[in-house]
Amino acid sequence: MKLAIRNGRVVDPASKVDGRADVFVDDGRIVAIGTAPHGFSAERTLDATGLIVAPGLVDLCARMREPGADGALKVESHAALAGGITGVVCPPDTDPPLDEPGLVRMLRQRSREAAGARLYPLGALTAGLGGEALAEIETLAEVGCVAFAQTGSLPHDNSVLLQAMRYARTFDLPLWLRPVEDTLAGRGVAAAGAVAARLGLASVPDVAETVALHTVFELQRATGARIHLCRLSSSNGVELVRRAKREGLPVTCDVGIHHVHLIDVDIGYFDSNFRLDPPLRTSRDRDAIRTGLADGTIDAICSDHTPVDEDMKQVPFGEAESGEQAIEFVNESKPNLVLMDINLPGMNGLECTRILKSQHPEVAVFVITSNNAENYRAAAIEAGASEYIPKSQIRKELVRILSRHS
Amino acid sequence: MAEVGRHPQLNRNGELHHLLSIEELPRAILERILTTADSFINLAEREVKSVPLLRGRSVFNLFFENSTRTRTTFEIAARRLSADVFNLDITRSSTAKGESLLDTINNLTAMQADMFVVRHASSGAPYLIARHVAPHVHVINAGDGRHAHPTQGLLDMYTIRHYKRDFTQLTVAIVGDILHSRVARSAIHGLTTLGVPEVRAVGPLTLLPGGLEQLGVRVCTRLEDGIRGADVIIMLRLQNERMKGALLPSAQEYFRNYGLTPEKLQLARTDAIVMHPGPMNRGVEIDSHVADGTQSVILPQVTFGIAVRMAVLALVSSSQRMQ
Numbered sequence: 001m002k003l004a005i006r007n008g009r010v011v012d013p014a015s016k017v018d019g020r021a022d023v024f025v026d027d028g029r030i031v032a033i034g035t036a037p038h039g040f041s042a043e044r045t046l047d048a049t050g051l052i053v054a055p056g057l058v059d060l061c062a063r064m065r066e067p068g069a070d071g072a073l074k075v076e077s078h079a080a081l082a083g084g085i086t087g088v089v090c091p092p093d094t095d096p097p098l099d100e101p102g103l104v105r106m107l108r109q110r111s112r113e114a115a116g117a118r119l120y121p122l123g124a125l126t127a128g129l130g131g132e133a134l135a136e137i138e139t140l141a142e143v144g145c146v147a148f149a150q151t152g153s154l155p156h157d158n159s160v161l162l163q164a165m166r167y168a169r170t171f172d173l174p175l176w177l178r179p180v181e182d183t184l185a186g187r188g189v190a191a192a193g194a195v196a197a198r199l200g201l202a203s204v205p206d207v208a209e210t211v212a213l214h215t216v217f218e219l220q221r222a223t224g225a226r227i228h229l230c231r232l233s234s235s236n237g238v239e240l241v242r243r244a245k246r247e248g249l250p251v252t253c254d255v256g257i258h259h260v261h262l263i264d265v266d267i268g269y270f271d272s273n274f275r276l277d278p279p280l281r282t283s284r285d286r287d288a289i290r291t292g293l294a295d296g297t298i299d300a301i302c303s304d305h306t307p308v309d310e311d312m313k314q315v316p317f318g319e320a321e322s323g324e325q326a327i328e329f330v331n332e333s334k335p336n337l338v339l340m341d342i343n344l345p346g347m348n349g350l351e352c353t354r355i356l357k358s359q360h361p362e363v364a365v366f367v368i369t370s371n372n373a374e375n376y377r378a379a380a381i382e383a384g385a386s387e388y389i390p391k392s393q394i395r396k397e398l399v400r401i402l403s404r405h406s
Numbered sequence: 407m408a409e410v411g412r413h414p415q416l417n418r419n420g421e422l423h424h425l426l427s428i429e430e431l432p433r434a435i436l437e438r439i440l441t442t443a444d445s446f447i448n449l450a451e452r453e454v455k456s457v458p459l460l461r462g463r464s465v466f467n468l469f470f471e472n473s474t475r476t477r478t479t480f481e482i483a484a485r486r487l488s489a490d491v492f493n494l495d496i497t498r499s500s501t502a503k504g505e506s507l508l509d510t511i512n513n514l515t516a517m518q519a520d521m522f523v524v525r526h527a528s529s530g531a532p533y534l535i536a537r538h539v540a541p542h543v544h545v546i547n548a549g550d551g552r553h554a555h556p557t558q559g560l561l562d563m564y565t566i567r568h569y570k571r572d573f574t575q576l577t578v579a580i581v582g583d584i585l586h587s588r589v590a591r592s593a594i595h596g597l598t599t600l601g602v603p604e605v606r607a608v609g610p611l612t613l614l615p616g617g618l619e620q621l622g623v624r625v626c627t628r629l630e631d632g633i634r635g636a637d638v639i640i641m642l643r644l645q646n647e648r649m650k651g652a653l654l655p656s657a658q659e660y661f662r663n664y665g666l667t668p669e670k671l672q673l674a675r676t677d678a679i680v681m682h683p684g685p686m687n688r689g690v691e692i693d694s695h696v697a698d699g700t701q702s703v704i705l706p707q708v709t710f711g712i713a714v715r716m717a718v719l720a721l722v723s724s725s726q727r728m729q
Binding site: 192193194195196197198199200201202203205269270272315316317327351354355359 | 414429506507526528529530531533534550551552553554588591615616617618620621646647650651652
């Protein structure tokens with residue numbers, strides 16, 4: 001079919017076109033912009049007066065809910081298409097995470113069948129996104145993953161991040177990282193500042209982002225890995241990226257669309273529609289993000305589309321910190337045994353153990369952790385834990401210990 | 407469910423319909439609550455301690471977090487107004503069984519509740535409830551997370567007014583764990599609204615949230631600087647779980663630096679009063695000689711608390727429907 005799109009404003013950054021022009025399409029291919037090719041006779045003409053005619057947009061982050069929710073991919077990818085988005089990068093924080101070639105093959109197959117927006121899957125950087133062992137990223141790249149991501153925050157363990165960068169550099173694969181140092185971010189639900197102070201919300205300080213950025217850049221200098229930074233949120237963060245780019249580090253970055261328009265004040269009276277990750281920051285941060293977009297420091301805006309159940313928004317804006325919640329829970333439910341993770345947001349597991357044991361010496365606490373270092377074992381025992389169990393052996397060890405106790 | 411943009415606490419006539427926070431309430435409403443409390447203060451000394459203002463109304467005390475003290479004072483206040491009072495201790499473990507917060511509210515509304523007194527561990531939870539309830543139902547925040555404890559703030563204001571009369575000449579120091587304290591936030595809003603020219607927040611930097619200055623307070627990191635020349639000192643409770651760890655090394659070191667002793671109290675004005683929301687940790691934030699001393703008004707605070715809560719219950723229940 002021959003199609004003419006007339007009188008639109010044609011915007012195509014790749015060919016540096018921005019102006020009023022007609023576009024001529026023959027059998028799904030653009031055959032000319034400007035004047036019709038010789039002998040072109042349109043079977044259909046669209047009047048695009050007042051509209052923008054542009055190539056399909058690519059969204060660098062939209063969750064398609066598959067694997068996890070069967071059938072969701074078709075709905076989501078057609079919704080994207082309806083919005084002019086023809087390509088979607090989907091992050092690996094699915095259920096299960098995208099860490100196996102079989103899953104990626106299946107996902108791509110379903111995407112072809114859905115015939116919606118084109119899918120560009122990100123593979124999990126670490127097995128199960130656990131932040132400990134590398135996933136088979138070279139094989140995942142082979143089956144179609146465009147890059148590899150650790151979602152949520154940087155891996156807890158800097159040596160894992162260092163090795164991941166080295167390994168990725170070996171095959172020249174790019175990594176997509178969230179510049180969040182989660183020991184500093186804790187379980188904060190609002191950016192640190194006057195709004196969080198006023199509303200009494202647990203807050204995320206700026207340094208949770210800047211410390212992570214410094215870590216990433218320093219490891220990049222050591223390894224030369226290509227990095228894309230996802231969801232920058234602070235003014236100081238934008239400045240660090242600007243300097244890294246000036247220095248010549250192979251880095252790109254994006255922001256979520258919300259952070260271009262909204263600020264912490266929009267939370268209003270605890271409106272849970274504005275509970276975002278990263279949290280909304282001040283107007284100064286928003287202005288820095290806009291400047292960063294204008295001067296090219298920030299390369300892309302993404303939707304960060306995350307379908308959330310309406311029910312999930314019908315809960316209080318911020319929950320109490322987990323360590324404190326754990327203590328309160330023990331106070332009320334008086335269990336015999338507590339399995340304690342070291343990596344708790346807010347108050348950490350060791351601190352929590354110490355307080356639990358001082359208030360409830362009769363409760364047994366087993367510390368479970370992914371960290372095998374001996375000094376942690378000593379610290380856990382010193383805090384009052386009666387056992388220290390690596391996560392990898394939890395089933396075996398629990399059975400052994402419990403059968404000994406009973 | 408009402409739209410989000412509406413004022414969360416006042417109805418169209420500007421009357422107090424819910425009490426969720428002292429912040430954004432007009433000074434006239436705070437003064438009205440304090441004046442109304444005056445009329446209830448002598449009731450306790452009468453032989454018949456109740457008035458029939460809330461006869462036939464059902465007040466549900468909905469405590470998602472334990473607090474015997476606050477719940478009891480609300481219960482006494484509601485009973486003295488002749489309301490029917492129902493206490494529900496809905497602790498975290500039972501909500502963990504699956505019923506959502508709003509389902510709980512729906513169920514109780516079906517039992518013809520007229521008023522909910524809510525204590526919840528999450529900042530903002532009473533706002534969610536207030537947006538959800540039927541237009542004739544009132545919600546009173548009895549403490550939400552770190553956010554607000556407005557009736558405590560109001561009883562603090564009542565106490566200060568009782569002893570100092572004029573707010574506009576005072577220097578008030580709030581000392582301790584400001585970061586986690588809903589009592590501190592409510593006191594700050596109450597004091598600044600009522601015209602106190604100098605409010606100081608005193609504590610180590612680990613317990614002071616960023617952006618505090620924008621609430622209209624002066625931040626002091628040393629107790630001596632904070633209480634020098636003060637007319638009123640509000641000491642905050644230090645929770646057990648904060649006493650060791652990354653925020654503070656020990657209760658002993660906290661007491662050395664921020665504990666209010668008779669010697670340090672001499673830095674304040676000679677007629678300064680000392681307040682505390684209770685329960686106190688003697689020897690942690692406050693020395694027993696101060697807690698039991700002549701400048702302490704900690705027990706009168708509790709007595710005033712009942713009258714202030716009666717005033718709040720009476721005022722909100724007399725407001726028009728929220729529309």
